[in-house]
Amino acid sequence: MKRILACLLAALLLLGTAAVAEGTTITYMASQDWVQDAEMELGEKFEQETGIHVDYQIIPSDQYNNMLMNKLNSGECTDIFGSQAGQFDIVTQLNVEKNAVDLSGEAWAETVDPLAFAETSVDGKLYGQPVQDVSAVWAIAYNKKVFEKLELSVPTNYEEFKAVCEAIKADGMTPIYEAVSDGWHHQLWFCELGVAIEHAEPGTAEKLNNNEMGFADSATAAQLVDQIKEMVDLGYWGDDYMSNEYANAAKAIASGECAMTVANQGFPTEINAAFPDFPAEDIGFFVMPLCDNQVLNMNPVGPTRFIYSGSANIDAAKQYLAFIAEPENLQYLIDNVPKFNTLPFTTATDAYSDEISAFYAAYPDHGTVYQTSVKYVNPQWMEIGKELTAVLLGDETTEQMLKNIDRNRADQAAAAQDPAWN
Amino acid sequence: MNKNRMYPTWFIFGALLLYVVLYVLPSVMGIAYSFTDWSVYSQEVHYVGLKNFQTVFSADYNYNRMLGNTFLFTIVTTLAKNVIGLALAVLLTKKVRLLNFHRAVMYLPCVLSALIVGMIFKAVLNPKIGLLNMALRAIGLDVLAKNWLTDSKIAFNSVMAVDIWKGMGYIMTILIAGIMSISPTYYEAAEIDGGNAWQCFRHITLPLLTPTLTVTTVLNVIYGLKVFDTVYALTNGGPGYATEVLYTGVYKEFGLGRYAVGTTLSSIMTVVMLIVGYFMIKHMVQGGGGEA
Numbered sequence: 001m002k003r004i005l006a007c008l009l010a011a012l013l014l015l016g017t018a019a020v021a022e023g024t025t026i027t028y029m030a031s032q033d034w035v036q037d038a039e040m041e042l043g044e045k046f047e048q049e050t051g052i053h054v055d056y057q058i059i060p061s062d063q064y065n066n067m068l069m070n071k072l073n074s075g076e077c078t079d080i081f082g083s084q085a086g087q088f089d090i091v092t093q094l095n096v097e098k099n100a101v102d103l104s105g106e107a108w109a110e111t112v113d114p115l116a117f118a119e120t121s122v123d124g125k126l127y128g129q130p131v132q133d134v135s136a137v138w139a140i141a142y143n144k145k146v147f148e149k150l151e152l153s154v155p156t157n158y159e160e161f162k163a164v165c166e167a168i169k170a171d172g173m174t175p176i177y178e179a180v181s182d183g184w185h186h187q188l189w190f191c192e193l194g195v196a197i198e199h200a201e202p203g204t205a206e207k208l209n210n211n212e213m214g215f216a217d218s219a220t221a222a223q224l225v226d227q228i229k230e231m232v233d234l235g236y237w238g239d240d241y242m243s244n245e246y247a248n249a250a251k252a253i254a255s256g257e258c259a260m261t262v263a264n265q266g267f268p269t270e271i272n273a274a275f276p277d278f279p280a281e282d283i284g285f286f287v288m289p290l291c292d293n294q295v296l297n298m299n300p301v302g303p304t305r306f307i308y309s310g311s312a313n314i315d316a317a318k319q320y321l322a323f324i325a326e327p328e329n330l331q332y333l334i335d336n337v338p339k340f341n342t343l344p345f346t347t348a349t350d351a352y353s354d355e356i357s358a359f360y361a362a363y364p365d366h367g368t369v370y371q372t373s374v375k376y377v378n379p380q381w382m383e384i385g386k387e388l389t390a391v392l393l394g395d396e397t398t399e400q401m402l403k404n405i406d407r408n409r410a411d412q413a414a415a416a417q418d419p420a421w422n
Numbered sequence: 423m424n425k426n427r428m429y430p431t432w433f434i435f436g437a438l439l440l441y442v443v444l445y446v447l448p449s450v451m452g453i454a455y456s457f458t459d460w461s462v463y464s465q466e467v468h469y470v471g472l473k474n475f476q477t478v479f480s481a482d483y484n485y486n487r488m489l490g491n492t493f494l495f496t497i498v499t500t501l502a503k504n505v506i507g508l509a510l511a512v513l514l515t516k517k518v519r520l521l522n523f524h525r526a527v528m529y530l531p532c533v534l535s536a537l538i539v540g541m542i543f544k545a546v547l548n549p550k551i552g553l554l555n556m557a558l559r560a561i562g563l564d565v566l567a568k569n570w571l572t573d574s575k576i577a578f579n580s581v582m583a584v585d586i587w588k589g590m591g592y593i594m595t596i597l598i599a600g601i602m603s604i605s606p607t608y609y610e611a612a613e614i615d616g617g618n619a620w621q622c623f624r625h626i627t628l629p630l631l632t633p634t635l636t637v638t639t640v641l642n643v644i645y646g647l648k649v650f651d652t653v654y655a656l657t658n659g660g661p662g663y664a665t666e667v668l669y670t671g672v673y674k675e676f677g678l679g680r681y682a683v684g685t686t687l688s689s690i691m692t693v694v695m696l697i698v699g700y701f702m703i704k705h706m707v708q709g710g711g712g713e714a
Contacts (some may be wrong), residue, residue, distance in 0.1 A: 072462075
């Protein structure tokens with residue numbers, strides 16, 4: 001009996017080895033929420049067509065950046081890796097000219113939206129393929145029914161916003177669902193509102209990039225952090241904001257536990273997909289009105305696929321990217337990923353609702369968020385989150401936080417031998 | 423076989439070569455890199471003297487908190503694991519029903535990966551839906567339900583508690599081996615002389631177990647100074663920087679591409695461990711670790 005079992009196991013092992021040898025497997029590492037179910041379904045279709053298996057390695061978002069940098073720097077990265085793009089960061093942080101494959105020659109390269117192309121290329125050479133809808137902005141998604149019930153209107157400045165939060169809190173709901181435990185979400189209130197800093201103090205981004213000032217020199221930046229802390233101290237983020245996870249945001253809004261959250265324009269479809277009784281039209285949007293902001297915070301940069309230059313499967317990885325960029329597959333993603341209203345390819349057709357079009361139209365002033373327009377901000381995204389958490393918990397002052405961000409930027413600039421810092 | 427046979431000295435070269443290539447060389451290179459500007463951003467590495475040490479020791483760097491947390495973790499977990507491990511070892515060397523089952527249960531946590539333990543306890547210690555707070559609320563102890571991992575005043579204690587839970591079974595196993603090596607004649611003699619259980623423990627078990635306790639202390643201290651995985655999995659150094667230890671700092675620096683600063687932190691810790699290790703080994707050689 002034992003012999004039969006041993007023979008059977010050996011045969012299975014051989015069969016398994018043969019199966020692996022038959023097809024190629026490409027590995028693709030990405031942060032949580034960057035690879036959608038629809039993409040994995042396309043991955044299966046890709047495997048059926050080409051015989052190439054895609055091994056998706058999804059890493060928790062709070063650990064992803066550290067892990068990616070360690071893998072890249074130790075020369076052990078996956079065939080495809082996901083990362084935020086950005087014309088500064090892909091050079092200083094990812095060093096794409098060394099770590100990634102030039103994709104300019106790919107047929108799909110010329111279909112990449114020009115704004116996204118600029119943020120994923122160096123000297124005209126394209127190194128990445130956009131993953132997500134970058135037309136969406138991070139704004140406050142609110143439950144319209146709650147606003148109607150409490151006779152609230154969309155706030156246009158901080159005082160009005162506080163009044164809205166106060167009314168919601170008085171009604172027994174948590175005004176804002178905020179998720180600090182993920183480590184990546186709560187700093188959106190600071191970095192996205194770089195547009196408010198830029199509006200109040202024009203030229204700040206340029207001065208920050210030229211090392212002519214730091215965040216600690218900006219009164220608006222300090223006011224921004226103070227107002228974030230004030231929201232927490234006033235209980236607008238509820239009692240559990242430190243342990244909340246963004247994955248539960250839709251549930252928190254749909255259940256009526258919370259009235260607002262910071263989300264992008266895919267959120268209405270997402271919430272409706274998860275909770276069919278909650279109509280997508282019941283979600284409205286307005287910009288984060290801290291520091292009286294009324295500027296739409298645009299970010300033409302998002303998660304991006306790169307092919308690792310040290311990969312042994314570059315051709316297979318290129319095939320996968322080409323497959324994803326096929327118009328019918330882009331459309332499949334738009335149709336099946338609730339938060340995608342479009343994708344940054346000229347061959348994609350958008351699916352904006354009237355509600356979302358009206359939201360964009362309501363804010364004619366546009367600005368670029370600081371994690372894209374200011375150097376050495378995005379690479380320390382998680383650190384900024386930690387700094388902000390320390391402020392919220394009273395372990396650090398606003399001034400210390402801003403100085404620490406400046407110090408981290410200076411350290412990275414010095415290491416990058418940035419002439420503005422050396 | 424001739425026990426007195428002398429083998430040529432060059433026989434050690436193979437092992438020595440491996441030791442030098444795999445241990446000595448990387449350590450020396452790591453320390454050497456602490457004096458350079460090695461980073462992800464530059465292709466060349468330049469000597470920068472003590473600049474990285476100045477960065478690490480500067481007032482606005484988080485070094486003091488990381489070092490303080492590392493030492494606090496080492497001291498508390500070493501003491502707790504030894505005390506609880508000893509209590510369990512004494513208990514589980516008595517005639518207890520299902521003795522091996524109890525031993526296995528207590529040993530089980532240390533078999534689990536720290537990352538798995540971290541994920542489990544992240545769920546257990548969730549303030550809203552975690553098992554611990556739900557249990558406390560269910561029995562009317564709402565006042566004891568805390569933000570175990572998200573309150574900066576409590577988080578580090580929670581991390582240490584989880585690590586103690588995970589490691590005490592390992593220490594218990596070593597101490598059980600130590601207790602079982604004590605000759606029963608000592609206890610028989612004490613019984614004849616009318617010694618009670620406490621006296622037996624105080625005057626027989628504890629003194630004869632000192633060498634084993636020294637070993638477990640050394641193991642725990644070295645583990646504590648190097649701790650990374652438990653902290654990383656549970657809090658990743660947060661909330662804020664409340665649970666940051668030296669090796670999460672090293673990891674963060676490498677993640678940010680500042681290798682030289684990372685190796686500087688690591689080198690400092692190597693020196694600290696060498697000093698601590700030297701004194702502990704010296705203590706063992708001088709008698710603490712001698713035969714009972």
